[in-house]
Amino acid sequence: MAIPHKISWCRPLRKLIEYEADNGRVSTLKTYHPLAFNLLMPLNTDIPSKYGSVDVDWMFRVAPVSIHPGTGFFVYGAAKTIWNTGKGVAGWFVKDPMLKFNYGSIFQGGNRRAAWVAHKWLTSGDTLEEVFAPALEFLQDHCTDESICSLPYDDDN
Numbered sequence: 001m002a003i004p005h006k007i008s009w010c011r012p013l014r015k016l017i018e019y020e021a022d023n024g025r026v027s028t029l030k031t032y033h034p035l036a037f038n039l040l041m042p043l044n045t046d047i048p049s050k051y052g053s054v055d056v057d058w059m060f061r062v063a064p065v066s067i068h069p070g071t072g073f074f075v076y077g078a079a080k081t082i083w084n085t086g087k088g089v090a091g092w093f094v095k096d097p098m099l100k101f102n103y104g105s106i107f108q109g110g111n112r113r114a115a116w117v118a119h120k121w122l123t124s125g126d127t128l129e130e131v132f133a134p135a136l137e138f139l140q141d142h143c144t145d146e147s148i149c150s151l152p153y154d155d156d157n
Helices: 010-023 025-031 037-043 056-065 069-094 103-107 114-124 133-142
Strands: none
Touching (some): 010 037, 010 133, 025 056, 056 069, 056 114
């Protein structure tokens, strides 16, 4: 059983989907680039997609190199390792136990699907609305008041 958490990705996901619908895939990749922390961090969670739950933050961080899924997965593994090392070193310096060397997260949940879902989005012709249809359906069924959007969400479904 997954631990319920606040659905904080309602608006950021809809904003991303609307952006692609209005501006196209290339512009979306340019805007939601790997260093666009303000746009990507709100999507740093497992979100349902037609390919399984995916961490959209990491999906877009590796999307520029994910035309070939092997390249995307390699870059993801290297980047996530560097990220986790940086967090661990920062935690060691500031003595914060929440910042730790969590290398196991590379293969957990939606993280491990990031490069694959990016590859499928880039090569299938699907829009982000089609890729994230399960998330939109969930939101439509369970999250009608976006001001609270705090119903439990089960990452395993």
